[in-house]
Each structure stands twice: as C-alpha cells, then as structure tokens.
Amino acid sequence: MRWIALDMDGTLLDENDRILPRTKECLIECQKRGVRIILASGRSHTRLMPYAKELELEKYGGRFIEVNGMAVYDLEKRERRIIRRFQREEIRELFEFCRKCQVEIQCFQDASVYYWIPEWQAREKEAERKERGLPEDYPNLGGAWTWITDTRNGYPLQVQIEDFEEIPGELNKVNCCADAKTNAEVYRLLREKFGTKFEMMRTCPRLIEISPEGVTKGKTLGKLMKEEGVRPEDVWTFGDGENDVDMFRVSGRSFAMANAEDYVKEQASDVTLSNREDGIAAALENYLKG
Numbered sequence: 570m571r572w573i574a575l576d577m578d579g580t581l582l583d584e585n586d587r588i589l590p591r592t593k594e595c596l597i598e599c600q601k602r603g604v605r606i607i608l609a610s611g612r613s614h615t616r617l618m619p620y621a622k623e624l625e626l627e628k629y630g631g632r633f634i635e636v637n638g639m640a641v642y643d644l645e646k647r648e649r650r651i652i653r654r655f656q657r658e659e660i661r662e663l664f665e666f667c668r669k670c671q672v673e674i675q676c677f678q679d680a681s682v683y684y685w686i687p688e689w690q691a692r693e694k695e696a697e698r699k700e701r702g703l704p705e706d707y708p709n710l711g712g713a714w715t716w717i718t719d720t721r722n723g724y725p726l727q728v729q730i731e732d733f734e735e736i737p738g739e740l741n742k743v744n745c746c747a748d749a750k751t752n753a754e755v756y757r758l759l760r761e762k763f764g765t766k767f768e769m770m771r772t773c774p775r776l777i778e779i780s781p782e783g784v785t786k787g788k789t790l791g792k793l794m795k796e797e798g799v800r801p802e803d804v805w806t807f808g809d810g811e812n813d814v815d816m817f818r819v820s821g822r823s824f825a826m827a828n829a830e831d832y833v834k835e836q837a838s839d840v841t842l843s844n845r846e847d848g849i850a851a852a853l854e855n856y857l858k859g
Contacts, residue, residue, distance in 0.1 A: 576808035616723030638789035681726035711746035749774035787815020
C-alpha cells in the first residue's frame with residue numbers, strides 16, 4: 570500500500586466532526602511506514618487544514634483532493650492546483666432551475682457561501698432554531714443532518730441572497746439542501762433536466778452536491794495516480810457517499826462504511842465498521858499487523 574484516500578464527513582469524522590483517537594493513531598502509524606494520506610472531500614482546503622494538522626499530514630507529504638475533485642492541495646509544497654470551477658452561465662442555469670424546484674441553493678467559493686432559501690424552508694429553519702434554543706445570529710445555512718448548521722469556521726463569509734446577480738462569477742460547487750424526501754425528487758428532476766452535463770451526487774440524504782462536468786474525486790485521484798506512477802493495487806479508499814464511488818473504481822481496495830447507503834456498499838470491495846466505530850482503523854489495523 571502506498572496511498573490511502575479518505576472521505577471526511579461520515580467516514581473519517583464522527584457526527585461531531587471529530588477524528589476518533591484510535592483512527593488518528595492508526596493513520597499516523599501508516600504515515601510513519603511511508604503511506605501517503607489523501608483527504609478527499611467536498612470541503613475546501615480551509616475546512617480541511619485543522620484535520621491535516623491533527624494527522625500531521627504536512628510532515629508526511631499528505632494531500633487534499635478538495636471540493637469533490639475541483640482542486641488538489643500539496644501540503645508539503647503548500648501548492649494548490651485548480652482542476653476546474655463553475656463559470657457564470659453554468660451557475661445561472663443551475664440556480665434558475667433549482668430555484669424553480671423550491672429547494673435551498675448553496676453556492677460555494679473557498680471561504681464563502683452564497684445561499685438562497687425558499688419560504689417553506691425558512692419556516693422549518695426558524696422552528697428548529699427555537700427548538701434548539703439557538704441565538705438569532707446563528708447561521709441559516711442548511712447542513713448534512715439539520716435544517717441549520719454552523720460552518721463559519723470554514724466559510725466565514727455567509728451571504729443569504731435573493732437573486733442570481735448576487736452570486737460571484739466563479740464557484741467551486743453548488744449544493745441543494747433539504748429533507749431526504751424533497752432531495753430525492755430534486756435529484757430526479759436534476760438528472761432529467763441536465764443528464765450528464767454536470768456531476769451530481771447525493772453525498773447524504775439531505776445534500777446534493779453538484780460539480781462541473783468531469784470533476785469528481787475519482788477522476789482527480791486517478792489523475793494524481795497517473796502523474797506519480799501509482800498503481801491501483803497500491804491505493805486503498807474509504808467513503809460513505811455517492812461522491813466516493815468514483816474513488817472506489819480507481820483503487821485496488823475500497824471500503825464503504827457501515828453507515829453508507831446500500832448503493833455505495835455494493836460498489837466497494839469491502840464494508841468496514843461505521844464512522845462511529847473506528848471503521849477506518851478496523852480495516853487498517855490488519856494491514857499494520859502484517
């Protein structure tokens with residue numbers, strides 16, 4: 570084994586955005602033995618840096634595959650390479666269609682997010698704010714598990730918008746955020762409308778993540794493997810979402826987490842324990858014993 574590529578949310582991180590101690594220890598030991606760790610996420614580098622420090626990735630030459638393959642970050646060289654971003658007309662087409670679908674639209678740059686909320690979701694958010702006793706200045710942005718979530722540590726600029734013209738001319742990705750039932754229908758409509766024009770993935774039941782055509786974690790991982798002469802049999806991948814399946818296809822061994830959807834499990838060569846049960850460590854410890 571030369572490389573390990575890891576998804577973040579639902580895979581490396583528990584539900585509280587933490588790396589469990591057993592998993593952390595295991596990954597650091599792998600690096601000491603010469604294995605490169607690649608964090609492959611829908612997040613940008615600003616939200617991945619704290620975890621890179623925790624895992625000592627800079628010391629061992631780790632990498633990021635950011636925003637579902639949109640960019641690569643070399644921690645050792647502190648260099649970032651952009652693969653491709655959304656351009657204005659693509660953004661307009663997506664925004665106008667998703668607004669007709671009456672679903673929350675989240676438009677991401679590196680450290681900012683511009684979001685539009687339909688009235689019915691605004692009511693759901695306000696009800697949750699009161700139920701959880703959250704302050705008025707708590708962000709309105711929808712999350713992977715809740716109607717509102719706080720991601721200001723990675724996206725300090727969060728702007729609620731009313732119109733397309735308020736969105737910047739380039740974006741890293743576009744998300745649709747709603748309850749699982751609504752998002753299932755929105756996903757169907759997106760596929761019906763755009764086909765393969767964009768990369769569209771249900772990273773969890775409440776989130777649809779949309780990237781430019783040809784931008785996926787797997788394609789970017791495969792590109793890096795080709796550039797550095799790394800064979801598929803020397804790469805292990807771990808994930809729980811649809812955006813991880815592409816990585817499974819280019820790696821010699823792939824692990825779906827127990828908390829993954831059945832479709833994701835079917836695409837992996839192995840299934841390990843859940844993100845709450847140190848599933849990554851459970852799979853890697855056998856390798857370390859060998």
